[in-house]
Amino acid sequence: MREQCDGHDLSAGVCVRYVCVEYSTYLIRALASSHRSISRTRPKLWVWTLATAAVASPPAYLTGLRYSYSSPRIHTYLFFPSPNVQFPFHSPFLRAYITLLYSAYKTRDIDQLERDRPAAMVSVAVLKAAAAVCAVLASTLAVYLYRVLWLVPERLRRQLRAQGIAGPPPSFPYGNLADMRKASAEAKRTSSSSIGVGGGGGSIVHDYRPAVFPFYETWRKQYGPVFTYSVGNMVFLHVSDAAMVRDVCLCVSLELGKSTYNKATHRPLFGDGILKSNGASWSRQRKLIAPHFFPDKVKGMVELMVGSARALVMAWEERVTAAAANGGCEVELKVDDDIRAYSADVISRACFGSSYDKGKEIFAAIRELQKTVSKPNLLAEMLTGGLLHNNRDAWRLNRSVGKLILDTVNATEKEENNLLNAMLRSAAAAAEAGEGDGEGGGGLSKAAAEDFVVDNCKNIYFAGYESTAITAAWCLMLLALHPDWQRRVRGEVLCELPDDGTATLPDSSSLQKMKQLTMVIQETLRLYPAGSVVSRQALPRDGVTLGGVRVPGGVNVYVPVSTVHLDETLWGSRALEFDPARFAAGSGSTAPHMYLPFGAGARSCLGQGFAMAELKVLLALVLARFEVRLSPAYVHSPVLRLVVEPEHGVRLLLTRVRA
Ligand code: HEM
DSSP states (O other): OOSEETTEEOOHHHHHHEEEOGGGHHHHHHHTOSOOOTTTTHHHHHHHHHHHHHHHHHHHHHHTOOEEEEGGGTEEEEEEEOTTSOOSOOOHHHHHHHHHHHHHHHHOOHHHHHHHHHHHHHHHHHHHHHHHHHHHHHHHHHHHHHIIIIIHHHHHHHHHHTTTOOOOOOBTTTBTHHHHHHHHHHHHHHHHHSOEEOSSOTTOOSOOHHHHOHHHHHHHHHHOSEEEEEETTEEEEEEOOHHHHHHHHHOOSTTEEOOOTTTTTTHHHHTTOTTTOOHHHHHHHHHHHGGGGSHHHHHTTHHHHHHHHHHHHHHHHHHHHHHHHTTOSEEEEEOHHHHHHHHHHHHHHHHHGGGHHHHHHHHHHHHHHHHHHSOOOHHHHHHHTTTTOOOHHHHHHHHHHHHHHHHHHHHTTTOSSOHHHHHHHHHHHHHHTTOSOSGGGSOOOHHHHHHHHHHHHHHHHHHHHHHHHHHHHHHHHHHHHOHHHHHHHHHHHHHHSOTTTTOOSOOHHHHHHOHHHHHHHHHHHHHSOSSOEEEEEEOSTTOEEETTEEEOTTOEEEEEHHHHHTOHHHHOTTTTSOOGGGGTTSSSSSOGGGOOTTOOGGGSOTTHHHHHHHHHHHHHHHHHHEEEEEOTTOEEOEEESSSEEETTOOEEEEEESOO
């Protein structure tokens, strides 16, 4: 066997696995003509070389074989596995064809090839037929792609343009994605050279929009408060105009729902739970879950929040004590992970009652699940709506998470203070009362009720865990940056929780009296809203009308919360500054509906009261015991992950104020 083939090294391992058919000479001569001279068959040489490449491409691609050709010299290399090697494509024709080529290469026995020519011709005929089928399929696919990727979204954009709504010109097939990526990369480059460093906090700017959403900022300046852009074939309507935002907030119709984008890909994560569902399914679930978050129910959960917060505070106290033993009076902490652990502990206790340790295991498994589905493929999403995104690992993990949840819920069946059990009971009660899913006129079957609980356990975890933890971290950062507000809040907390042993731990009534703390949290949520956009989709084919604009069916409406929250016309000239006092008299702005940290309208956050109580319990206990200052090592760099969070965490210096 030759070691060199036209300059390509075919030695050792390569030779064993692949055969290089030089110029396709033997193939061409065996299959195409009886001419012996290549020069005389040059026109056929062209045709056969290209035809071979075309025919071989799909199976080569499908089976992972590699080939390449350099057109200037019509120099085709076809790499086929040796017939001695097990290869994955079990077509007998292809195998015969490859065997022929291989023997041609090995022996260079042209006469033998001539003898084998009829069999090879059969193979070629089959391959040609396959090529014809491929060609038909390819052209059908091309038409389908053009329709799905361009014609459909272009029709929506045209309808918006006709109403005077402009936007950046999209390109095929990814819309404005390239512009968005470019702007983000550019913003990252410039912000990394001018990142605000804490310590005194003088250089910290609360407006993170240019760093996190630079493209929205550019387009908003260029096209005004209502503009359209596209990601792939999804058309978005970006809305920060007060009239339209008001209509989004006031809309209680099921015609405005959650986007179906990524829904199939994210199905193992969210299932058919409340976060992503629409229409009757959503309204049934909302009706079943909402009562469990009513104020009287949240009151009953304050104690469990206090239990979780005490564990955190005690851990921090131990660290301060250890620092004091070493002669220091303060300790530096990156607080994010501890706060996340607190948030997970609270949700776990709320959902699983006494089995909250099991609950934490479940949430760890849900986080694993999240990693397996976190990267939707945009092209697959555009072409199939994610239906072909068959993530087997995710589904496997999903099944085991579902079983874990059900086992844990069933093990705590008798407990009263257990959110998931209570939800299961509500579902059963609704089923008995005939208020089921409406399908078949009956109630929820046992399996459907179990799915409802499993899906919504994951939904509540996703909705409540990260958002609350990150808000608490931002809040501590802002209080560290503003010692005056920290003192005010501490004064208020110590007033409610005096150090005389009467009430050192908060309860629902003392929490309610902590007005300054509430204002600080509200202002934190204004400057650093965990949900950066309120998103909706116009569901009916003929669209919905918002603020006088007919939004065509399928268009996604995005309300940029940070833009609305920093609008000087609503919040005054000091909109970019931290000033909790603006909430002293109520909504803090001239348009209450433009304050959207918990979303808007019918789909606003169900856990709002729960989250506020959870934040207040933690902050009250921390501020009652520690003074917090920003560490000089703190780097202010908000970044968009699931929510907008501090990229490098929040680093604080803690000093004890009371035991
Ligand atoms: C500071 C913490 C939180 C913030 C900032 C927050 C924010 C939000 C936002 C912006 C939405 C979407 C609203 C919309 O589209 O109009 C939402 C929905 C939701 N949140 Fe929260 N949330 C927080 C904590 C929680 C907690 C702790 C829970 C439950 C324990 C929770 C449960 C939910 C649920 C179930 C929904 C879906 C409501 C629906 O679609 O009907 N959230 N939240």
